[in-house]
Every structure is written in C-alpha cells, then in structure tokens.
Amino acid sequence: MEIDSARVESSVWIGNKRYRALLSGWYFSWTEIDKRNREKKTISVPVSEVIGVKEGRVEIQTQKKVEDTDLDFTLFYVKRNSRGNGHGLSWSLGRTQFCCPSRGVRDQWITQLRTTLKTHSPSRPHRLLVFINPFGGKKMGKQIFHSLVAPLFELAGISSHVVVTERANQARDYILKKDLTGFDGVICVGGDGMFSELLHGMIGRTQQDAGVSEHDPTVMLQPCDLHIGIIPAGSTDCVCFATVGINDPVTSTLHIIIGDSQPLDVCSVHYQNTLVRYSVSMVGYGFYGDVLAESERHRWMGPLRYDYSGFMVYLCNRSYPGIVQYLPADSHISSPRDKTRCLSGCRVCSESKERLFPHFDSSSSLYSTSQCNSELEGEWVTIEGRFKCVSLTCMSSSCPRSPNGLSPSAHLADGTADLIMVRETNPLGFLTFLHRHTNKQDQFDLPFVEVHRVKAVRFSLPPGAIEEDEEEYEEEADREIQTSAERELEDPEKLCSGNIAGHSHQHLAGWKEKGSETSRLKGQGFVCGPCCTKPRLVSVWNCDGEILPHREISCRVHGQLVRLFARGIENSTMQ
Ligand SMILES: CCCCCCCCCCCCC/C=C/[C@@H](O)[C@H](CO)NC(=O)CCCCCCCCCCCCCCC
Numbered sequence: 284m285e286i287d288s289a290r291v292e293s294s295v296w297i298g299n300k301r302y303r304a305l306l307s308g309w310y311f312s313w314t315e316i317d318k319r320n321r322e323k324k325t326i327s328v329p330v331s332e333v334i335g336v337k338e339g340r341v342e343i344q345t346q347k348k349v350e351d352t353d354l355d356f357t358l359f360y361v362k363r364n365s366r367g368n369g370h371g372l373s374w375s376l377g378r379t380q381f382c383c384p385s386r387g388v389r390d391q392w393i394t395q396l397r398t399t400l401k402t403h404s405p406s407r408p409h410r411l412l413v414f415i416n417p418f419g420g421k422k423m424g425k426q427i428f429h430s431l432v433a434p435l436f437e438l439a440g441i442s443s444h445v446v447v448t449e450r451a452n453q454a455r456d457y458i459l460k461k462d463l464t465g466f467d468g469v470i471c472v473g474g475d476g477m478f479s480e481l482l483h484g485m486i487g488r489t490q491q492d493a494g495v496s497e498h499d500p501t502v503m504l505q506p507c508d509l510h511i512g513i514i515p516a517g518s519t520d521c522v523c524f525a526t527v528g529i530n531d532p533v534t535s536t537l538h539i540i541i542g543d544s545q546p547l548d549v550c551s552v553h554y555q556n557t558l559v560r561y562s563v564s565m566v567g568y569g570f571y572g573d574v575l576a577e578s579e580r581h582r583w584m585g586p587l588r589y590d591y592s593g594f595m596v597y598l599c600n601r602s603y604p605g606i607v608q609y610l611p612a613d614s615h616i617s618s619p620r621d622k623t624r625c626l627s628g629c630r631v632c633s634e635s636k637e638r639l640f641p642h643f644d645s646s647s648s649l650y651s652t653s654q655c656n657s658e659l660e661g662e663w664v665t666i667e668g669r670f671k672c673v674s675l676t677c678m679s680s681s682c683p684r685s686p687n688g689l690s691p692s693a694h695l696a697d698g699t700a701d702l703i704m705v706r707e708t709n710p711l712g713f714l715t716f717l718h719r720h721t722n723k724q725d726q727f728d729l730p731f732v733e734v735h736r737v738k739a740v741r742f743s744l745p746p747g748a749i750e751e752d753e754e755e756y757e758e759e760a761d762r763e764i765q766t767s768a769e770r771e772l773e774d775p776e777k778l779c780s781g782n783i784a785g786h787s788h789q790h791l792a793g794w795k796e797k798g799s800e801t802s803r804l805k806g807q808g809f810v811c812g813p814c815c816t817k818p819r820l821v822s823v824w825n826c827d828g829e830i831l832p833h834r835e836i837s838c839r840v841h842g843q844l845v846r847l848f849a850r851g852i853e854n855s856t857m858q
C-alpha cells in the first residue's frame with residue numbers, strides 16, 4: 284500500500300477481479316485491472332457521498348457480517364439511479380465489498396477513509412430530532428421510518444430522538460418550547476402540513492431566542508441555524524419534490540446523512556401588524572383557495588379530493604375582484620419568464636446570498652439587521668381587476684401533478700417570489716392555463732395571465748366587498764334552508780339532499796342559531812362550497828394547504844430564512 288499526504292493506493296479484489304483502489308483529494312475510486320495489467324473501467328465516489336465504511340462483508344438491510352475474513356471491508360455510498368421520475372434523480376445505497384492483500388492494508392483503508400470522511404464532511408449531522416405523523420398520507424409514516432430510514436441512520440452513525448405525534452401542532456410546539464441543544468437538525472416524516480409545523484416551530488423559536496418580533500412586517504427575521512429534513516410520507520409532498528426533485532424516502536434520507544444544505548426563501552403573511560402564517564410554496568386566492576376550501580369537505584377521498592374539488596370549482600367558473608400591489612424585484616438579475624431553471628448549485632441563488640446578507644459576519648455567524656431596509660426599497664405597482672386566481676410562490680412549487688410547477692423558473696433561494704395573476708376569462712381559457720401546468724407549454728404565454736418577480740405583495744378588496752358578499756350569502760342560505768325544509772316536507776326520509784354538486788346542505792339549517800361560528804365558516808367558504816349558484820365576491824387564501832382567516836393580507840419574502848437537508852434538483856428536463 285502506498286500512502287503519502289495526497290493519495291492512498293493499493294491493490295484490492297472485488298469478487299475475483301483485481302482492482303486498483305485510490306483515495307485522492309475528494310474522491311475514492313477503484314479501477315479494474317485485467318490479466319495483462321491494463322486499466323479498465325473506473326468507479327469513482329466523492330468522499331462527501333460515502334455513507335459508511337464497515338469491517339468485513341456487511342449486508343445493507345441487516346448490517347450483519349457474512350462469512351468474511353479479516354481482509355475485507357465494505358463501503359456504502361450514494362448511488363444515482365439512471366432514471367428517476369423524469370424530473371429529479373433518485374438515490375439509493377450503493378455497496379461494494381473489497382478484499383485487501385493483508386489485514387494491515389484493510390485496517391489502513393478503513394482508517395484513511397473514515398478520517399477523510401470526517402475532515403471532508405464537517406456539516407454532517409450526528410444527532411437528529413425526528414417527528415413522525417402516523418396519520419399523514421397513506422398512514423405509512425412509522426413504517427417508512429423504521430424500515431427505510433432508521434437502518435440508514437444507524438449505518439451512518441446518526442442517533443435520533445423520535446417523537447410520534449399524537450395531535451396536530453405537537454411538533455411545532457415541541458420545537459418552540461423544548462431544549463434543542465445537541466441536535467444538528469429536525470426531521471419530519473409526513474407531508475407538507477408536517478413540514479409547515481417544523482417551519483413555524485423553527486422560525487418562531489429562532490426569533491424568540493434572538494428577541495425579534497415576528498409580527499413586525501418590516502423586521503429582518505433571524506435565519507434559522509438547525510437544518511430541516513423532510514422524509515416524504517404525506518398525500519402532498521410538494522416541498523420535498525421541489526427541493527429534491529423526487530418524493531422518495533431513501534433519497535431524502537441520504538441527503539440528510541451527507542449533510543446537504545439548501546437554503547429556502549420563506550414568505551411571511553401578515554394581517555395588519557400581525558403575523559398570520561409563513562409559506563414556502565403557494566399563497567393563492569381565488570381558484571386555489573376555493574379548491575382547498577372545497578377539498579376540506581371531502582377529506583375522506585384522500586389525495587383524490589384535490590382533483591375532484593378542482594373539477595367542481597372549475598365548473599363554477601368564478602372570478603373575484605381585488606386590488607393587488609407589489610414591490611418588483613430587480614429585473615436585471617432574473618425574471619419568471621427567462622426560461623431558466625433553479626437547479627442544484629444555482630448561480631442566481633448563490634449570488635443572492637451576498638445581496639441578502641451584505642453584513643454577514645462569517646466568523647461569528649451573525650446576521651446584521653439591515654436587510655429590511657434595502658429589501659423593502661422600490662416603487663410599489665398597483666393592479667386592480669377581476670381575477671380567476673392570484674398566486675404567490677417563493678419557489679417553483681413543482682409536484683407530481685405539475686412537474687414544472689406553478690412558476691417553472693422561480694428560484695428556491697433568491698429572496699424573491701413570483702406573483703401570478705390570472706384575470707377573468709372564459710372557461711376554455713382557464714382550462715388551457717391549468718392544462719399547461721402539466722406539460723412543457725408556457726402557462727404565462729396567455730393574454731389574460733400576468734407574472735412578476737416580486738419582493739412583497741399586498742392584497743385588498745374593493746370597499747364593502749366582504750359585507751356585500753355576506754349579505755348575498757345570507758340571502759342564499761335562507762333560500763337554501765327554505766327549499767330544504769320544503770323538500771323535507773315532501774320527503775322526510777331524504778333530508779335536503781341533492782343539488783348540482785351532489786352534496787348535502789343539512790348544515791345550513793343550523794346557520795341562524797350558530798351566530799358567530801356560522802359566519803366564521805361562511806366566511807371561509809366551508810359551508811356552502813361551489814354548488815351555490817350566486818356569484819361570490821370574495822374567496823379565501825390558501826397558504827401552503829391551510830385556509831387563512833383573513834382576505835386583506837400583505838406578504839413579504841425573507842430570502843434564505845431556513846435551510847433544508849437537500850441540494851435542489853440535480854437534472855434538467857426543461858432545456
Ligand atoms: C386539465 C388538468 C389540469 C391540471 C391542473 C394542475 C394544476 C396543478 C397546480 C399545482 C399547484 C400546486 C401548488 C402547491 C400547493 C401546496 O403548497 C399545498 C400544500 O400541499 N397544496 C394545496 O394547497 C393543495 C391544493 C392543490 C390544488 C390542485 C389543483 C388541482 C386542479 C385540478 C383541476 C382540474 C380541472 C379539470 C377541468 C376539466
């Protein structure tokens with residue numbers, strides 16, 4: 284074996300073939316040597332992608348040794364599968380068993396590889412806090428963690444503290460209140476809702492510790508130290524898909540193990556001077572708000588409820604009046620229509636760091652609070668009209684249903700969001716817009732669609748819209764209650780069933796008595812859904828899959844506020 288400061292080299296055997304193994308710089312490689320000493324194919328693994336090195340011949344699943352000698356060692360590493368989902372690449376665990384010429388050489392290899400791994404991968408996590416939602420998606424969270432994730436963590440020497448949640452918001456509250464010292468990251472096993480809990484917990488906790496008020500829309504929020512990891516196990520895993528390129532628990536686990544880091548923009552949503560929620564994916568009014576409100580009534584359908592509700596809401600062909608104001612981002616840097624794609628190592632995102640944190644002191648990891656001033660500078664633009672939908676997205680929001688996403692050229696970490704406004708149009712026009720989300724056609728190349736890259740947005744309603752809408756709605760409810768009662772008299776067995784959406788209106792009977800609760804539900808569009816015939820004046824906001832309790836909101840992008848264990852999308856399908 285040859286060892287010098289720059290390289291380690293020796294002969295090894297894999298099966299009955301001879302190889303030359305070489306550890307040099309950032310790579311470990313092995314090259315087949317044929318009987319005539321000619322070099323054949325080489326396999327090369329970056330040390331940063333080595334998962335573990337074990338003595339003997341070790342199996343992946345059981346991690347048990349099998350009939351080995353003291354000449355063997357096993358290398359585990361990231362293996363890219365040739366074809367992922369046509370969008371991002373899936374990763375799996377690669378394993379190669381090496382046989383060395385002597386025990387001394389074997390021990391040297393193990394020591395050298397482990398030492399290089401430590402020095403070359405300083406950002407790998409050692410201890411993780413894991414939250415599993417046992418009820419997310421197909422209710423497979425616990426099984427996914429124990430069968431696919433935990434064995435890989437063990438192999439990589441990562442210890443974890445696991446919390447199986449018993450209620451919604453438990454993970455968020457844990458992060459807000461409990462001692463987090465010793466953890467290098469927080470992981471959720473679940474869907475976008477679970478991720479959102481971690482996001483709110485992490486941002487809230489960081490501001491609490493830094494003494495920053497989350498409610499002040501002009502304040503610069505303190506970026507979070509701990510990385511967030513997502514093991515996809517929900518019915519919608521949009522954040523995972525858009526940051527990794529695929530929804531695959533093993534791929535995500537491997538990104539966590541090697542300590543990948545992907546900064547992410549976050550949008551804070553305020554009502555007057557109060558924080559309402561944070562969003563990383565979509566804040567949407569009109570169509571997407573109505574789809575979510577409608578889908579809440581059909582939870583039993585599982586993930587299909589979005590398609591069903593999407594279809595029903597589409598049939599209603601609604602549009603809503605609104606006043607949208609936005610603060611444009613610097614159009615010299617990038618644009619939502621520049622046909623580029625934010626991929627792993629994105630230049631626009633990495634160059635944004637200096638702009639977003641001009642006074643970052645890397646020696647103390649402290650961020651100065653001057654970002655707010657420059658980030659809120661500029662002239663606001665006002666647009667008034669009737670819209671099918673108004674959506675704001677900090678990232679592409681690609682998902683299996685729409686592989687290029689709501690805004691295919693949006694960036695994960697450039698400190699901006701894309702504002703998409705779809706004006707009132709005919710049903711065919713809107714269908715064309717929606718359909719283009721599912722193929723490579725440009726959904727912004729339509730006369731009734733406008734898209735802008737922005738730093739902040741304000742939305743307001745025409746004066747009196749809420750009151751007028753409620754009055755109209757109240758009258759309609761009265762009519763519904765009346766017809767229900769009439770139907771009941773005709774056929775007491777079938778209590779007010781049957782209408783164009785085929786869903787029941789029994790709940791309307793309780794409106795008058797329920798007072799404030801009723802108006803809350805009405806206000807959120809839960810009670811009636813899209814089947815009512817009267818045009819509504821106001822819709823609701825969908826914020827990453829949650830309905831917001833306010834209509835007149837303001838949103839602001841906080842560049843690179845959190846970091847995920849991910850690296851962006853590794854291949855491109857857009858060229
Ligand atoms: C003709 C085919 C048209 C297909 C249109 C596909 C458009 C897909 C756009 C995807 C947008 C994803 C935005 C991400 C949102 C997530 O942060 C959030 C949390 O998980 N999810 C939702 O709010 C859940 C709400 C997701 C809303 C999905 C809307 C589905 C619409 C289906 C419309 C069918 C119309 C058919 C008319 C004949």
Ligand SMILES: Nc1ncnc2c1ncn2[C@@H]1O[C@H](COP(=O)(O)OP(=O)(O)OP(=O)(O)O)[C@@H](O)[C@H]1O
Binds near residue numbers: 452480
């Ligand atoms: N033990 C629990 N019981 C009930 N709800 C929970 C529990 N743990 C987490 N939750 C909540 O469940 C919601 C949905 O979970 P998650 O996002 O993991 O799955 P999902 O299937 O993608 O979600 P959705 O059903 O909204 O599509 C989250 O908002 C979370 O707050």
Ligand SMILES: [Ca+2]
Binds near residue numbers: 698
């Ligand atoms: Ca962005």
